[in-house]
Amino acid sequence: MIRKSPNEQSKLFNKKLVLQCIRTYQPISRAEIAGKLNFSKPTVSILVDELVQENWIHERGIGESSSQGGRRPIQLYFNEKAAYVIGVDIGGTKVKVAISDLSGNIICLRAFNTKKHLEQLMKMLYGEIFDMMEQSQIAEESVLGMGVGVPGIVETETGVVLEAPSLNWIRYPFLTESERYFSFPVYVDNDVNVAVLGEQWLGSAQKKDNVLFIAVGTGIGSGIIIHNQLYRGASYAAGEIGYLVTDKNDMKKEFKPIFHRYGYLESVAGGKAIGEKLTMAIREERNHPLYNDAITSELTGKQAFLLASEGDKIALQIVENALEHLAYGIINAASLLNPEVVILDGGVMKSADFILPRLQKIVQPYLPSSVGIHQSELGENAGVLGAISLFLREYDSILNAPNFC
Template identity: 35%
Template sequence: MVKNLLRGSFKLMKSMNRSLILNIIRERGSISRAEIAKLTKLTPPTVSSLVKELLQAEIIIETNLGESSGGRKPTLLTLNSEMFHVIGMDIGSQNIKTILTNINGAILKHSVVPLPAQVTNDTLLSAITDSVRSILEDTEIDEEKVVGIGVGMHGIVDADQGISVFAPNLNLHNIPIKEVLEEQFGMIVKVENDGRAMGLGELWFGNGAGIDSFVCINVGRGIGAGIIMNGRLYHGSHYISGEIGHMVIDIDGPRCTCGNYGCLQTFASGPAIVDRTKKEIRLGQFSLLSELTGGDLESVTGELIYQAAMDGDTLCRGILQRAGRYLGVGLTNLIHTVNPRRIIIGGGVSNAGDLIMDSIVETVSQRALTRPAQETEIILSKFGEDATAMGAVALILAELFTSRNTETASAL
């Protein structure tokens, strides 16, 4: 019964004028009918009629009275956060992060499940469905009010078909994520590359709100980007837009998981930072990590490297700064190609904060062609390691809030 109600609500939301009203309510948090009419340039009777339909469908609710401008205090409208909930997933090469949010993007539940050492298409799909089932069972929210599952997946993703075409860090191909999840749970499923999902999340909820041209960089075990151009997510013609981790920095560099040599992620990703640190210690460089790990270099992690760097470890500080310089080179190339107003950096490596950001900013300021390009704003993601999962949530909300008449093409 609730599912049928929700399906009817989706159709109601998809008309252009209703979508316009809902987006304004979402952005403002609470707003009066008169203010909606002013901002949308729709007539007050039209706004009242559409609002009445949305109230009857329980998509929006009336809330506290607003400030009066001399007459009767206006009743404010806000989204009904109890009506819709969304699951967002970040599928990495080591674990699956799953969050449950309300329609406003507030995280209600959060789980991280490690992947087995050896993964096949079937075992990965099983782990994904188990993660969804687990978070549904571990909540008091009516499952019928969970309207969709968004998935951010590393590597090459066919967003139209919902297929992971190639996940290089897992060495898997053609994983039918959308098909399997829709069959298992009977709800909307959207699948996107993790960097592009992160970009959409920042556009909807984060440090990209109100910015029409920016790039999000997801720096973890790999490096990907989500490119927003003219307020729209850019995919490219063959689903590889944003794969900046495979931008070649040194043609004689280390072999990458993609098969090429000298890719950016072989110098600046999480595993690259760990490998470089262990190599230097084996060559005789002093580091506090020897004490922190009890001499077991195989237990060195990015978190321990950051801890040692914060404790004054010269080697670890130098390696993080070196990774920042390589990222700065990659971002300079990106600035010369896309010329965004802002660059937002998230993912696990971003937790190093100023230890890596200072080197990034300094490198861009030294290498970019013009003074404005050198001063391109580079900031950390609002969501840190949850950036991709929040982007996955935004995939579903974009589907719900965007009318068919205003949806964008997958490639510009």
């Protein structure tokens, strides 16, 4: 007769705790784990032995005994090569794909053009990924799954992308589509949410339970971690910091709220808006060195910040106005959320040296001194690493994987 254990999840739960403990405190001994988790020594021994059997951890070497003597401890290490995870960062211009080990070390990285393969995106993704796996000699069985960041609103429970303007997706059933190609589990979320998870895993927000991540790109978006959990909002609309109103009178004059998916703050401080304003301004200045560029095409937010930091007066004025709005946006958001850190990221942050001090000067008097404002640390690979982090989070524990040894 098959009998269910008296609490199926219970042992697995404790095993996960032991693994988590080894992962964070490695190298660590069985005795130390027992102390930290308040488990008995035999329990730890059994769980550790199973974890070793399953190849999630390794015994390697022995530590020093304390000054008072005693048997020397056996060092346990997490086996970061026990399995691999795939991270995908779908952007408006390019799609980045990475395979990493369980510690976020990137094994293989590729990118392809979004627009060129938009019609066959999932197929292209499939091809690239299996090519990468072959190239890196990673077997399909050792791939736990995949995390994906998408520039739009994602219904995470169903994996449907409700809206992603830059990809022309409306109600695109990402998960259903991906299941036609991939046998491993896949998780999708908004790109900013993915980014803040990445920052908390490997970047500026490590060990922080309450994080506000602001991305200033074309528009302005934010990702919120509260109580160590991603907060997506009641209808996937939390963190719409681009919708903040920092000057209601100016807003009533200049802004039409009928625009869907475009808020006031982005209309005055978003990269696109800054670029447009700069373009317009320079078109009226025949002597400006960029006059011709401005006539032929639009200038970008990035260029505006670059010019400003070089001392260009027109750019400086536009940029400082935008920064002031952004600063009050941060003040508003931080007043409500009281995070431990505010992390800034996005295209315009290339000029962080110019931006951060100016923001800080305005923001500082209004916030508790404990709130730090920092730049994103992950840089280029933030997107894919965040996607990998999303997978690891949602998957809850690598221990859910079928044993593969």
